[in-house]
Amino acid sequence: MEYPINASPRLLFPYLASASGLAQWFCDDVRLDPDHRFNMVWDKQNHYAEIALQRPGRSVRYVFLDEKKQPLSDANYLDFSLEYSKITDGVFLRVTDYSDHGNDQEQQELWDGLVGKLREQVGG
Template sequence: MEYSINASPKLLFPYIASASGLSQWFCDDVRLDPEHRFNMVWDKQNHYAEVAIQRPGRSIRYVFLDEHKRPQLDANYLDFTLEYSRITDEVFLRVTDYSDHTDTKEQQELWEGLVSKLREQVGG
């Protein structure tokens, strides 16, 4: 999914790559544990993830771990990529949500709501 956001990649990147930024729009709370794993909290449930790939200022991928904070085979992941179009002078947030979620319409509505919340945070 791809969303236009009226903000610079420099402003947006902390919102997709830091615990404090993610907690403002993405989930109820985000904490870093001592091993630098992200604990993303939704509905009082912990979901642990590690950063698998990061290109500063451009993209980040979170790979989710099991309940014991261990890697999984064919793990769920979220990939956020910021892209700038010189032609339209727009910034796009591309979201790749690789999960076992099967209801595509529900998933689209979820991301539209989350990105709307992000837009409110950055004024875009």
């Protein structure tokens, strides 16, 4: 999914790649443990992830772990990347959500709402 956002990549990236930034729009709470794994909390349930790939200021990929914070085969992941269009002079957030959520319509509505919250945070 791609979303236009009226904010610079420099302003946006911390909201995508830091625990404090993610906690403002993405989930109920995010904590970073001493091993630099993220504990993302939704509805009082812990979901552990680690950054698998990061290009500072451009993209970040979170790979989700099991409840013992261990990697899974064919793990769910979430990829955020920022794209700049010279044609429109705009910034786009591309979201790749590789998970086993079955309903595409619900998934689209979820991301539309989350990105709406992000836009409120960054004023874009």
